[in-house]
Amino acid sequence: MKYYNYDIVFQEIPDEVTLAVNITNCPNRCQGCHSPHLWEDTGIPLTEAEIDRLMARYGTQITCFCFMGGDGQMAELERLAAHLRQHYRVKTAWYSGQYDFPKRLELFDFVKTGPYLRERGGLKSPGTNQHLYRIEGADRKIIMRFA
Numbered sequence: 001m002k003y004y005n006y007d008i009v010f011q012e013i014p015d016e017v018t019l020a021v022n023i024t025n026c027p028n029r030c031q032g033c034h035s036p037h038l039w040e041d042t043g044i045p046l047t048e049a050e051i052d053r054l055m056a057r058y059g060t061q062i063t064c065f066c067f068m069g070g071d072g073q074m075a076e077l078e079r080l081a082a083h084l085r086q087h088y089r090v091k092t093a094w095y096s097g098q099y100d101f102p103k104r105l106e107l108f109d110f111v112k113t114g115p116y117l118r119e120r121g122g123l124k125s126p127g128t129n130q131h132l133y134r135i136e137g138a139d140r141k142i143i144m145r146f147a
């Protein structure tokens with residue numbers, strides 16, 4: 001798994017200051033994709049050591065670490081989310097371009113599902129097919145934040 005870049009963002013996950021890491025090698029090929037440069041398998045390897053480096057630099061500034069993409073590399077994604085769970089107190093989020101939830105739902109506090117469909121708009125459009133879920137409680141109940 002590799003990433004193109006990252007940014008600290010305030011809107012993507014409600015009430016969280018989020019380090020959003022843009023993962024490459026996206027398999028979804030959405031029509032009207034806003035980031036086609038993420039389709040190529042290029043960038044910086046995202047490993048446990050790289051996450052440690054990012055957290056050493058930004059860990060005190062953020063409350064959430066969000067994997068932006070990673071569809072098709074689910075095992076790696078879950079392994080890295082588990083690393084965050086084990087070593088840091090930060091919340092974890094996954095922005096997927098597909099409809100499936102991760103098998104290991106306990107590794108995430110937020111999951112966004114759905115590809116980008118130009119005619120239905122992004123996450124905050126009224127007719128969107130995309131949803132952001134908050135995962136809460138010991139039973140990891142799914143709570144939808146946006147319809």
Ligand code: SF4
Pocket residue numbers: 026027028029030032033034035036038069096097115116
């Ligand atoms: S999931 Fe995101 S990056 Fe991937 S093709 Fe769709 S819009 Fe582009």
